[in-house]
Amino acid sequence: MTITDPVVHLAAGGTSLVIATDGGELPRILHWGEFLGPLTADDLAGLLASSRPVLRDSVVSVPQPVPVLAQLATGWLGRPGLLGDSGGTRWAPCFRHAVYTAQLSEAGQSLSCTAIDPEYALELTLTIEVLEAGGVVRQRAELRNTDATPYEVQRIELAFPLPNDATEVLDFTGRWARERSPQRLPLNVGEWVRESRGGKPGLENTLLTIAGESGFGARSGVVRATHLAWSGNQVQAIERTPSDVRRLTGAETLAPGEVVLGAGESYATPWFYGSWGVGLDEVQARFHAFVRSRPQHPGTRRPVIVNTWEAVYFDHDLDTLLRLAEAGAAAGAERFVLDDGWFTGRRDDTTSLGDWQLDDGLWPAGLNPLVERVRELGMEFGLWFEPEMVNLDSRLAREHPEWIFDAGHGAGPSSRFQHVLDLGHEEAYEHVFAQISGLVDRYSIDYIKWDHNRYLLDAGHTPSGRAGLRRQTLQAYRMMAQLKAEHSGLEIESCASGGGRVDLGVLEFTDRVWPSDCNDPHERAQIQRWTGLLLPPELQGTHIGAHESHTTHRAHPVSFRGEKAIWGHLGLEVDLLELGEAELAAVTGWIAFHKANRELLHSGVGVHADLGDPALRLEGVVSADRSEALYGFTALDRSTTWPNGRIRFPGLDDARRYRVSVVAPGETAAHREGLPPWARTDAAGDGFAEASAALELPGAVLRAVGVEAPALDPDRSVLIRVVAL
Secondary structure (H helix, E strand, O other): OEEOOOEEEEEEOOEEEEEEOOOOOOOEEEEEEEOOOOOOHHHHHHHHHHOOOOOOOOHHHOOOOOEOOOOHHHOOOOOOOEEEEEOOEOOOOOOEEEEEEEEEEOOEEEEEEEEEEOOOOEEEEEEEEEEOOOOOEEEEEEEEEOOOOOEEEEEEOEEEEEOOOOOEEEEEEOOOOOOOEEEEEEOOOEEEEEEEOOOOOOOOOOOOEEEEOOOOOOOOOEEEEEEEOOOOOEEEEEEEOOOOOEEEEEEEOOOOOOOEEOOOOEEEOOOEEEEEEEOHHHHHHHHHHHHHHOOOOOOOOOOOEEEOHHHHOOOOOHHHHHHHHHHHHHHOOOEEEEOOOOEOOOOOOOOOOOOOOEOOOOOOOOOHHHHHHHHHOOOEEEEEEOOOEEOOOOHHHHHOHHHEOOOOOOOOOOEOOEEEEOOOOHHHHHHHHHHHHHHHHHHOOOEEEEOOOOOOOOOEEOOOOEEOHHHHHHHHHHHHHHHHHHOOOOEEEEOEOEEOOOOOOHHHOOOEEOOEOOOOHHHHHHHHHHHOOOOOHHHEEEEEOOOEOOOOOOEOOHHHHHHHHOOOEEEEOOOHHHOOHHHHHHHHHHHHHHHHOHHHHOOOEEEEOOOOOOOEEEEEEEOOOOOEEEEEEEEOOOOOOOOOOEEOOOOOOOOOEEEEEEEEEOOOHHHOOOOOHHHOOEOOOOOEEEOOOOEEEEHHHHHHOOEEOOOOOOOEEEEEEEEEO
16 A cells, blocks of 8 residues: 555554654654554644654754764765765665555554655665564665666665663673673763674673663563564674764674675565663563464474483483483473484594584484484484584595685684584585485484584685675575475474574574573573573473583573573473482472473563562562462572562563462472461472462562562572462
């Protein structure tokens, strides 16, 4: 439907997006956020009129409603919307003569704009959507060159506007085993730019860029957040101009020469997503509603995993693996994943990567004895691959050195003794695909753990040396999609040195992410909380690790390790064969508890309390109908106060009465030290201990007044169940 109105109101999922479409200009967002109700044409005209600033010396020096793709030629001096060039010309585009069309569907409402720059012979199409699922907004652009002269695209950067009460920024940094560490800063005049250049978002990637009212928290302050759905090089930025225009921007970062458009050719950007809410919990709830609405979202119960990595590392022995599988099944696991070390010559990480053939010395009968036993035990079977990587000490590298990225100076520095296999070579792609697909077919593999350890540095496609980073990402997407198309029911996990490739782009083709290689529950509390701003818990791998963490060497009781692991897609990353009887029983209890509460954990609404003490944390999941909830109260450090005061429970129904009790999966009451009088527990016979005389209070009291908090030592936690009467 063609639109001629000067203002368009898109509304879905509790979100309003008001867009100026007048004057043949590119779309300008006048409002993004709270649903404004039904607006008449007069209302929209008034909103447009009220958005025009006082004009002083020129449009350059006053705040204007800036288009979602800003242009230097129209007076914009901030971050440019389009960077491109044709031999030193066509570098300052000016799009106009915009034509708008709108579309309404069950999925939401969308607006498309097609504009041209006749002097530069460029055509731009912008698409903006408000989705019914969560009221999430997303936009993307497509640029077409209609001239015979090639046009190099350097960047197309789209933007969401911010109101002037957005004064504080939250984003994330990180490193290996410490992903998504939050950092806050004021939104000052200037640009705060976060760029990933390693061929994947990276361990240091911010995941989201967030801006809101000063002091915003989990339940307070209006907040807006953006995310770029792309698994390669990218930039996310927030800027405030001297004329007080505030914007969140995002784009794919292109290397020189990666996108050169011939006559009639086009380039499309990744989707750039936005969510808003009163507090971070509402932002999260909107993202979760959207992610869960996707047709490819996992529709089956997430099976509890036994992963072999931290149990055996490269020491693959059939008898040991069989006993590990049997112990896992006895503990309640439902999927067994054989990690790195199963292929020819792989005894450590220095050799054989890329040679995806079974080691006959280890597996004289192939994987059949292990796979058959795993299936006899009622479990699915999964296998680890790293399809995009290669060791120089491998048969593949010796036979095809031309398949290794090289920008003219050799293969470059290694990382974990590995380099990147250029899937832009069609022969390399077909070789790797055939090996993986053959094994999946031969053993009816249910699950692939897809790893990606080395960054793409000077990733030159041989023999030309031209940059191949973007194509590598697209080829990885293609292979994942092809594997799933040819092997019905196959699931794929995105792992990249842990959480280095966590985004909505890769999740178009995968069913789970590995947030971090760190299973230390102290670290995981932070990593999972902030990954959860974008992704619901059923997509996050959360494993019970060893008593002493393999990455931090902290030691934690199984009560803390189990509690932190149940909140996602549960797994075991521990040598079950070395556990004592009591610890194994406790692990089994946590698995049983997770499975009993899996439906709530993987479908409910995540909530977090603003406690005011950084040493303490209260978070949980509330069912959609608010009939039940599960909360975890944690002490991550020594608090400055003792005891810890009162805790109030977010997300409940004020008008209902609830039964409140402490639960202790797989443990006895004797272990529950520091509990206040209302939470005294006795052992129950169904896999967890629960209060024999539970507390009953209205939801309004639990929200506004709360209960006395347990007095916990550092790295200890308590589970609290709340059930409507």
